[in-house]
Amino acid sequence: MPTYQCFDDLQLxxxxxxxxxxxxFENMNENSIFSMVKHNLGxxxxxxxxxxxxxxxIKVIPLExxxxxxxxxxxxxxxxxAVKKFTEIAENWCRFDKNIV
Known part of the structure; x- marks a missing residue:
């Protein structure tokens, strides 16, 4: 399991x-997590x-x-x-990806 940002959300x-x-196992590095999953270690x-x-x-399966x-x-x-441009890009990205509200 990841031990960073989303850990508390998952526990809840x-x-x-x-x-x-x-x-x-718990790991902070998502590349390590991907590698372990890729090699059938969980x-x-x-x-x-x-x-x-x-x-x-890697097969992605959404939670029920x-x-x-x-x-x-x-x-x-x-x-x-730079902040103005970043904000524009982030807002456009959120609008483009229908999974993000």
């Missing part, structure tokens, strides 16, 4: 749904947004119980041109 998800997984629950495109060797997270963008004003 497990608790709310009375799920008691047998977690054998499964993992990770945010879909961090799965790289083109990982044909929907789980979402809210991601916010906080900006201090006045904003620099």
């Amino acid at each position: 998800f497990f608790k709310e749904n009375n799920i008691h997984p047998n977690i054998r 499964i993992s629950i990770i945010p879909e947004m961090i799965i790289p495109k083109g990982l044909e060797s 119980l929907e789980q979402t997270r809210t991601i916010g963008l906080a900006i201090r004003t006045p904003i620099s041109p």
Whole structure:
């Protein structure tokens, strides 16, 4: 299981749904997680947004119980041109990806 950002969300998800997984390994590096899954050393629950495109060797299976997270963008004003451009790109990306609300 990942031990970074989404760990607390997953623990709450497990608790709310009375799920008691047998977690054998925890790892901060998603590439290590992908490698372990690729080599049939287990499964993992990770945010879909961090799965790289083109990982044909790994099967992605959505959870039966929907789980979402809210991601916010906080900006201090006045904003620099770089922050303005990043904000535009992030907003367009969220609008383009229908899975992101």
